[in-house]
Amino acid sequence: MKNVGEAQEAPMGAPQEELATGIRSDRSTRNRVARSILDHGPSTVADLAGRLGLTQAAVRRHLDALVADDVVVAREQRVYGARTRGRPAKVFALTDCGRDAFDQSYDKLAADAIRWIQERPGGDEAVVAFARARIAAQAEAYRAAVEGAPPGGRTAALAKALSADGYAATARSAPLPQQGEQLCQHHCPVAHVAEQFPQLCEAETEMFSQLLGTHVQRLATIAHGDGVCTTFIPQSNVKYSKNTPKTDTNASARTAGRNPA
Template sequence: MNSEQDSSTRKLILTMLKTRSSMTVSEMAKELGITEMAVRRHLNTLERDSLIESKLVRQAMGRPTHLYSLTLLADDLFPKKYHHLTLDLLGELAEEAGEDVVDGLFERRKKKLISRYGQRMEGKELKQRVAELAEIQNSNGYMVEWEQDGEGNYVFKEHNCPISQVANQYNHACACELNMFEQLLSADVKRTECLAKGGTKCIYIIQDK
């Protein structure tokens, strides 16, 4: 079996576990029309990647058997459309209370994030603060790369924006992120490209004050 077929079979296993909640090896083998040994080989790979987990279940008769299910990590592989709900709720709020109230929500979120991450910046040089910010943003799914240019500035690139659908409609979200960066880094920060405005990435130029 080639690697493309392997990948396809593992996707089928993940889909089955998503729809069935949990299954045994024999149940999966029967459903897929392959041997139990082949199923175990795929399960070993999925378990190694922390996408599935198993528990030993005792049966009324016979030996205990392993029951496999998805981990929380695997659940993220399936489509999510939370932004539709978020946009609907923000739209309702804006209609009821006005755009200023929505902007106020983004401001409060910004302040909470600054409060949450501020202590991680204490006592660090700017380069260390930039590295810390990259780690924070990466943990939130922003796919960050950063480097120092020939003039001593830092170029901070975000290749993904988890809130891009919201930011496309509510520009204040982007303004809050820029301001958050300035406060966390205690530096001058300029955005030169933005995903929410048609860019291929978000790029920030960071200068020491």
Template sequence: MKPPSIPIEQASTKQDILEHLLRQGQASAIELAESLDISPQAIRRHLKDLETEGLIQHSAEHAAGMGRPQHIYQLSSKGRDRFPDRYNQFAVSFLDTLIETVGEDQVDQVLHKQWQRKGIEYRNQLGNGTLQERLEKLVLLRRSEGYVAEWYAVETNGQPSFIFTEYNCAIAHVAESFPSVCGHELEMFGAALNCTVERTHWMVDGEHRCGYLVRANS
């Protein structure tokens, strides 16, 4: 028997909920309803479905001045796996084998060269526009590779700067065992954009995103 099809509108709304939780880390039903401009009743139906599917989970949180706790929702491991994560435990095992074979320093040099190559590849695609234009192109490139990425303008010490954020990591499993790769990735962003890039948030530290402060070289 063929399973019933899911209306496109419902599938789209559920994906919007998952992406919102990916970006924000957690949210209540009311916050989701307001953000997505959907009725609280409809949001709760979608949340119930997503929780039944094992894609989200909730915890009870007492709001100030209120006796009844509200549910705070976040992605489960299964829900986070819905977003691209190209490297799995095979990559970690492969790196372990390389370290046993040629040594940690040699492997680190290879990883560094790989990120340098990626930085040059990006830089050639970004062109010679303004820093904002180059960052816009980088975000589009990362999105085409499966990242949930965004940017926005800020001001630091009177100088225009930008925050660049990614909410999923294609090398998450590798970074957990070899956090040095994140340092190489940070250097890669700086080389690709030809600017100063500083880390502001890091998934390896338990945060729900990786964030970077991007500013012109002084």
């Protein structure tokens, strides 16, 4: 991740050691700002200042540098319900470049391997089978967490388990008039591959449905160009069952709308 303009912040004539210390400090703080956006999704200056214990002026200074480096981008915050007076707050989200700074996946190798599978007998069906087999192995680690949680805490338990795998996931109440929860993944280690092979997203959505024992709907995906992968989990009295039918996720994965954050 670049760090534009750091050297200019030190006073003229500062000793070389002091200058280097200031640059390291700025780099560390700038990375904390970017990491906070990764973990929590698009954020306002006030959000970041509160989470990081910084002044809003300091946050703005670091965000200006991150915007200049194409690590974050500013956009208007989406507002639900009655709009209050004044312009909506500005939020800052990671760009693809910013996500790449945290992503150590071998994207090209993975994409080449899946493409090789697709070109063999079975074609797209073979890719779907691969995606489901891959996600089934992950699901075993999540199943114990979900089944061990109370009915009202299963989405949060799944989010915690996903975070342990690098997805920086959170659970929150869905905005009205929806009745239910949203599972938000602020990072996707395979986003660049999933952009080419949406079967990965579809298999993951199926897995969420099976683990939570209810129909779920994918609203947005990072692979589709959204800021956060968002899955809607409606309120349900359906108990978890290994025999719960798989949800039809193909349409929702392909037509995901923009993330509300």
